[in-house]
Amino acid sequence: MTAPGNSTVGPPLRDPVEVLGREDTWDRVRTDLAECGSVLLCARLEDWAPQKSDGPELRQLLGRDWSRYLDIAHPEIRLRYAASRTLLKYAAGAVLHGDPEELELSYGPTGRPYLRGCDQIDISLSHTENLLLVGLTTLGLIGVDAELADRQLYSKGMGRHVCTPYELVTLANLPESDRNAGLVRLWTLKEAYSKAIGQGMQFRFTEFGFGPDGKPVRVHRPDGTPGTGAEWAFRTFLLPSGYCVSAAVFDAGFGRTFDTRLITMLDAETVEAVNAELYEGP
């Protein structure tokens, strides 16, 4: 997998910060966001499971997601739903210097989540098995995805639905023992990119691809020619816990947002212009 720190394309992105619980310090999360413009957080499901599955605290925290949460029939899915959103709101609250319960999670037309009224930050969420994963960025867009690194994906027929012709050839050229790991890497990269652009699987995975591991990662066209430039960063991490984690970050090119606090979320230049108009007479 691409080692942390060696990507030469796109904005920087460090390896995920493991968050042990609500009382964690969040210092590295704030530091990574301030220094890189983006941060990845990972956590264990059991560390973020609600203490009471139907208590007023959870209802307050989930806000408009509460009714959706109650509609989920299977206890395991309910648990993941609550834990992932709790982690997301606490992480966002930490970098926005706001109360997690005050943050409202909304969803776009394709289901892409965003924090209502907090345009200074973009979010992405993934969970699988025992892992919760959150991505935050002030640069533009972010998408994250995770799978168990040894999950069996490489099988007859699957590649046709997942890979471009170029990727199929690239995978076939790998030693047989490396092909499944290679496909898991491609899968998480594609999921992360699709989430970042808000398409999910509606953007067919055979219509875009990625190059082999060990080189700067870009989106490729089906024939293997580059499709994105330095505005996108793609990173893949192999966690000690056995998960393969990928992230896609888009730098919109509007510069960095260094002050992400909720109370100072107004654009400084806009405020200056309004003040100049209001208070500087002819």
Next chain:
Amino acid sequence: MDVWEVDLDTMVDELPVWDSVYLLRLLTVLEEDTGRALPMRLILEARTLEQIRTHAAGAWRTSVGGER
């Protein structure tokens, strides 16, 4: 492996451990069984197992019809 009994009206996102990998794996198996390429868009839009079954059955009927 844990096994749950569900009915065809079950929403696919209510299935325990269900995710996009399983969706593609199901699509692959259905294509092998029916001998026809299934439109992924319809499978992605299916909300219930019954809707997936309907699309697969339609592909199977087309496949059988095509052999006559």
